[in-house]
Amino acid sequence: MIPAEAPVRPLAVLIxxxxxxxxxxxxxxxxxxxxxxxxxxxxxxAPKGQTSVPDAxxxxxxxxxxxxxxxxxxxWNFGGMNRAxxxxxxxxxxxxxxxxxxxxxxxxxxxxxxxRRIPGLAGxxxxxxxRSRSARLLLEMGRPKDALPVAREAxxxxxxxxxxxxxEALYAYETWARARASTGEAPAARTELERLSEISQRTxxxxxxxxxxxxxxxxxxxxxxxxxxxxxxxxxxxxAARTRLQGPEHPDTxxxxxxxxxxxxxAGDLNEARDLLTRLAKGRRKAFGSDNTMTLSAExxxxxxxxxxxxxxxxxxxxxxxxxVLEKAKGPDHPDTVAVRLALASAVRSLKDYPxxxxxxxxxxxxxxxxxxxxxADTLAAKSNLAWTLNAMGDRExxxxxxxxxxxxxxKTLGPGHExxxxxxxxxxxxxxxxxxxxxARGLFGQALKESEKQGGADSPATLDLKESLAKSxxxxxxxxxxxxxxxxxxxxxDRTQGPDHPAAxxxxxxxxxxxxxxxxxxxxxxxxxxxxxxxxxxxxxxDPDTLSASEALAYTLNAAGExxxxxxxxxxxxxxxxxxxxxDSPEALQTKAALAGVLRSLGDYPQATDLYxxxxxxxxxxxxxxDPDxxxxxxxxxxxxxxxxxxxxxIENYRAVLAxxxxxxxxxDHETLFAASSLxxxxxxxxxxxxxxxxxxxxVLAxxxKTLGPDNRDTVASRVGxxxxxxLLGDQDGAVLQSKLALESLERTLGPNHPDTVKARNxxxxxxxxxxxxxx
Numbered sequence: 001m002i003p004a005e006a007p008v009r010p011l012a013v014l015i016x017x018x019x020x021x022x023x024x025x026x027x028x029x030x031x032x033x034x035x036x037x038x039x040x041x042x043x044x045x046a047p048k049g050q051t052s053v054p055d056a057x058x059x060x061x062x063x064x065x066x067x068x069x070x071x072x073x074x075x076w077n078f079g080g081m082n083r084a085x086x087x088x089x090x091x092x093x094x095x096x097x098x099x100x101x102x103x104x105x106x107x108x109x110x111x112x113x114x115x116r117r118i119p120g121l122a123g124x125x126x127x128x129x130x131r132s133r134s135a136r137l138l139l140e141m142g143r144p145k146d147a148l149p150v151a152r153e154a155x156x157x158x159x160x161x162x163x164x165x166x167x168e169a170l171y172a173y174e175t176w177a178r179a180r181a182s183t184g185e186a187p188a189a190r191t192e193l194e195r196l197s198e199i200s201q202r203t204x205x206x207x208x209x210x211x212x213x214x215x216x217x218x219x220x221x222x223x224x225x226x227x228x229x230x231x232x233x234x235x236x237x238x239x240a241a242r243t244r245l246q247g248p249e250h251p252d253t254x255x256x257x258x259x260x261x262x263x264x265x266x267a268g269d270l271n272e273a274r275d276l277l278t279r280l281a282k283g284r285r286k287a288f289g290s291d292n293t294m295t296l297s298a299e300x301x302x303x304x305x306x307x308x309x310x311x312x313x314x315x316x317x318x319x320x321x322x323x324x325v326l327e328k329a330k331g332p333d334h335p336d337t338v339a340v341r342l343a344l345a346s347a348v349r350s351l352k353d354y355p356x357x358x359x360x361x362x363x364x365x366x367x368x369x370x371x372x373x374x375x376x377a378d379t380l381a382a383k384s385n386l387a388w389t390l391n392a393m394g395d396r397e398x399x400x401x402x403x404x405x406x407x408x409x410x411x412k413t414l415g416p417g418h419e420x421x422x423x424x425x426x427x428x429x430x431x432x433x434x435x436x437x438x439x440x441a442r443g444l445f446g447q448a449l450k451e452s453e454k455q456g457g458a459d460s461p462a463t464l465d466l467k468e469s470l471a472k473s474x475x476x477x478x479x480x481x482x483x484x485x486x487x488x489x490x491x492x493x494x495d496r497t498q499g500p501d502h503p504a505a506x507x508x509x510x511x512x513x514x515x516x517x518x519x520x521x522x523x524x525x526x527x528x529x530x531x532x533x534x535x536x537x538x539x540x541x542x543x544d545p546d547t548l549s550a551s552e553a554l555a556y557t558l559n560a561a562g563e564x565x566x567x568x569x570x571x572x573x574x575x576x577x578x579x580x581x582x583x584x585d586s587p588e589a590l591q592t593k594a595a596l597a598g599v600l601r602s603l604g605d606y607p608q609a610t611d612l613y614x615x616x617x618x619x620x621x622x623x624x625x626x627x628d629p630d631x632x633x634x635x636x637x638x639x640x641x642x643x644x645x646x647x648x649x650x651x652i653e654n655y656r657a658v659l660a661x662x663x664x665x666x667x668x669x670d671h672e673t674l675f676a677a678s679s680l681x682x683x684x685x686x687x688x689x690x691x692x693x694x695x696x697x698x699x700x701v702l703a704x705x706x707k708t709l710g711p712d713n714r715d716t717v718a719s720r721v722g723x724x725x726x727x728x729l730l731g732d733q734d735g736a737v738l739q740s741k742l743a744l745e746s747l748e749r750t751l752g753p754n755h756p757d758t759v760k761a762r763n764x765x766x767x768x769x770x771x772x773x774x775x776x777x
Contacts, residue, residue: 132172144182151176190221228267235260277302312350319344333367354393361386403428438476445470487512522561529554571596606645613638655680691729698723
């Protein structure tokens with residue numbers, strides 16, 4: 001909520017000087033009254049049995065019937081030298097009618113204090129009513145603690161002077177109850193408002209403006225109590241009545257629209273809230289102008305709802321207009337200006353306009369650092385949003401630095417275990433992980449995990465989330481066994497505490513499954529993928545993209561386990577669904593078609609596999625050109641299928657095309673280039689091919705992989721095995737034996753002496769007569 005403006009000018013000084021020396025003069029005849037003030041405050045009705053308000057030396061208009069239009073407004077004219085009181089009263093109402101709440105409150109307060117100094121008016125209903133009006137405006141300014149004692153004094157005094165059921169007392173009691181509701185006494189306030197509502201309906205009628213004002217307050221109290229349906233019903237009824245009696249653009253009507261919009265927001269009725277706030281902003285803009293703080297408050301609420309509903313473009317327009325007004329009226333560093341700048345940055349970021357969002361966040365951070373200091377919580381929140389935006393822009397280094405600054409400040413001011421500190425530590429860890437600094441990420445995730453276990457326990461959702469994040473870092477570092485063990489532990493805890501169907505448990509199963517598969521435990525991976533698939537089918541249906549992804553992951557695992565017919569059938573079903581949902585040429589359908597082609601090739605159905613790879617390649621070349629990465633992947637699949645089907649010449653031609661394109665695009669030592677070179681070498685590596693060319697390619701690939709991946713990496717070992725076979729074909733027995741022994745030693749170190757690949761390598765080496773065979777790496 002944008003704070004109200006600065007207090008009104010000190011007109012009370014002049015008034016007091018006049019009043020202390022001048023007696024009240026008779027009321028001037030024919031003086032017209034000012035328009036009714038915007039909040040519908042009660043006026044001084046005479047107590048039952050009286051015809052006038054007993055103010056010393058002042059007369060009032062005769063009591064008039066109370067009808068649907070509300071109580072009559074008393075004649076406030078003082079005449080003569082005391083016209084200063086009348087001027088101040090008029091100014092107070094004029095400022096309220098113009099939406100200048102703080103100025104109106106200051107004027108009413110000055111009027112009440114002035115009357116307190118005058119014999120005959122001190123303690124009079126008029127003076128108390130002015131105090132009551134001042135209390136209401138303090139409440140509207142968001143100062144309930146200041147309003148509380150003023151409203152209580154006015155209510156109790158007016159009840160003694162005019163009766164507890166008089167409109168003036170009801171108004172003051174209502175203000176007092178609203179202030180109590182906003183200062184931690186919601187149950188008592190609600191009870192009081194229900195009592196006042198019963199009195200007002202009985203004495204004034206359901207359509208009386210004071211009755212509607214109390215209903216408005218009671219609706220807000222019900223909202224505070226969480227009784228949203230009751231609050232919505234009451235406020236809708238009140239809004240309809242105020243619209244009928246006071247008009248759709250009356251400030252009271254708009255105030256109820258504002259309150260109802262707030263309840264609708266709490267209830268999740270965003271469409272209703274948006275419509276009400278659109279009406280509110282339009283009405284206040286018409287009544288008060290575009291630069292008024294109440295107008296800006298309404299527009300900011302509207303922009304918030306629009307942003308929440310996904311209308312980021314509309315929200316950006318509203319926030320930008322408000323920001324321009326505030327920068328001019330209050331300056332670039334005013335808290336209200338900075339708050340709207342941050343809201344605009346959020347809307348802009350949602351539109352993925354990251355450069356503009358970055359600029360807005362940088363300005364907001366600079367303002368808050370100047371005004372609040374670098375370690376202030378609001379400053380750090382803005383800097384954290386800046387870091388998120390930098391991450392989204394791909395500027396990982398700047399994001400890392402910003403998150404590190406926020407983390408250091410929060411550790412210093414809040415402590416290492418505070419939830420905001422924990423959030424910063426995790427954000428920094430994820431940034432490091434995205435930068436490839438798995439070691440740094442592991443350290444931060446480990447710290448966060450220890451703090452979370454200390455704060456919330458080993459099985460808290462936050463702790464289990466951190467276990468999953470730490471496991472991913474461990475896997476990135478190659479410690480797949482530790483990662484698997486941590487995820488198994490986390491999943492067991494999820495099943496125990498949150499249930500096996502909880503989304504977090506399914507997410508853990510989805511993360512654990514490929515780890516199990518990579519460690520050779522395809523049975524465990526299958527069980528996990530089946531679990532994920534069944535959960536997603538139940539929650540989202542068989543054709544949901546996430547469900548189809550789980551089905552294809554299961555198919556991949558079935559293929560790895562040798563269950564190729566089952567894998568083929570599952571891929572075929574997924575392909576049919578993707579073609580039906582997105583079309584046969586969609587990226588999703590093409591990816592699934594390529595996977596199905598790979599399984600068909602494994603089953604020996606080379607014609608069908610070649611046909612599918614050809615279809616994928618044709619679409620991707622037509623869409624993005626022959627050198628597109630996806631087109632090159634499809635060409636590799638086609639080449640492998642052609643090679644398996646016996647068309648070695650066509651296969652080699654396609655392999656050479658891929659290698660040339662990848663060398664040109666990514667350089668000779670890129671891992672994808674090396675894969676293409678290795679694939680071409682495999683195709684050349686036979687007695688009918690070109691083993692010398694294969695040898696040269698393997699030497700190049702082996703050197704690059706040893707440098708970047710290390711001597712024991714599986715791809716490095718595969719290159720060494722291929723080189724050994726080329727040397728054998730070329731008659732270099734000593735070289736072939738040396739490379740074969742080095743490959744065996746690597747396998748023994750990494751997989752152990754009894755792993756099937758290690759045993760295979762050892763047996764081949766032992767075959768003195770034909771020691772080297774291509775083992776299909």
